[in-house]
Amino acid sequence: MVKFYENAFSYDYQWPAVTLAYFLRYPNPYSTHVISTDTLASELDPVTGNLHLTRLHLKRGKLPASVARFLPKIKESYILEHSVVDVKNQRLETETRNLDWEGVLSVVESQVYTPSAERTTRDGKTDVQTIVRFESRLGSGKVVKDVEEKRGFFSNWTTGSVQRSIELVGVRRMREGLGRSREGMKVVLEQLRERGMVGVLREQRKGGWERWKKAWRGEGELMDDLPIERK
Template identity: 65%
Template sequence: MVKFFESTFSYDYQWPAVTLAYFLRYPNPYSTHVVSTDTLDMHIDPISGNLHITRLHLKRGKLPKTVARFIPKIKESYILEKSVVDTRHQTLSTETRNLDWNGVLSVVENQVYTPDPSAKSTSAATHWAPGSVFTSPAATLVKTVVKFESKLGAARRERTEERRGWLGNWTAGMGGVRGTIELVGKSSMKDGIQRSREGMKIVLEQLRERGLVRIVKEQRQGGWERWKKVWRGEGQGVDGGEMI
């Protein structure tokens, strides 16, 4: 059985700022388990004018105990992220999915960032950065939908669904394990989304106070390890821990 998790959240920043922070969100003190980010592809669709970006994130950390029972040796995971930026309609659509141990637990997260229609319209120059050409609500709405699915033992279940005895009982038991794994993934995702929000808030604040050029320059000069030390040194760090 596939399980879903849905949530809605509003950042007190305009859409251009939140979209920028999304692509600069690593590293931050709430994502110290993210080791690296690589851009695999970036192009502008000649017809729609939308910007398409594909990135690969490497995460390290511990797995939830229920999942670790089946893949105890895995200490890292690759996450594929696909994003589409539509500046004409001010929409950022993202999809992230794990590339490893899909048979144990597949996690697919979809997010849509749009200006919050309930927020009052204002000039971006007073809320974000001088010279901005955007005029939109002073808040950004984020809708998140996550799908969890475990296929542990599914193939064998299909082959033995008509059988009786101990093998049938084992298959039924595996169904219970799959359900437990999916529930654990859902619980971990709730915590992960909250950490992600806190990390984004810090990145947004840094961008507002220090500016884009300075932040990007320092990231490139110091690299990931330097930035992680800076985040940890601030005493705000909350290690993401679990990879799911």
């Protein structure tokens, strides 16, 4: 079974700023679950001039109880991200996918960032089109064998119902995650406007999130509740 989730969103910033913020988005006050980010490869295509980047994110998270009972305990997971920056046509394409327990729930998120045709009182807007593909292959012979080796209690279960449950949880968590991701991007964008790229990099390395709390008025209480941890 495969499920898709689609979403469209716009940032009130020009495409170059949004593209830069995308690659500087970790850490931010809304991404305390991201432990580390490493660049695995970067290549400039000599023909197209496009920049290809591959990064690996290590994230910390707890599975919902409705799903955790079917799986081994997962406290950390790796996310592989591949991005293509087309500066000439102002287009950023990204794809992220989970590497842990992909056979149980595969989540592939694709995004396209392009300048918006709609103008604002500022310099411009950037549109983001998001498509997320969820697929649970729980019930296949190999997956069941692997899970039984880890947790030997798969005695009573209906494959279809478990797949649907896992996929629905995945969709719900993705919606919540996209919301937090946008807020984190907004914080980084605002700081880029105020401090520039060098200032943002310095602030992130120092872990000065207390000063970043003032970036968005009216959200101080929410951000006060977020624990800030560094790797």
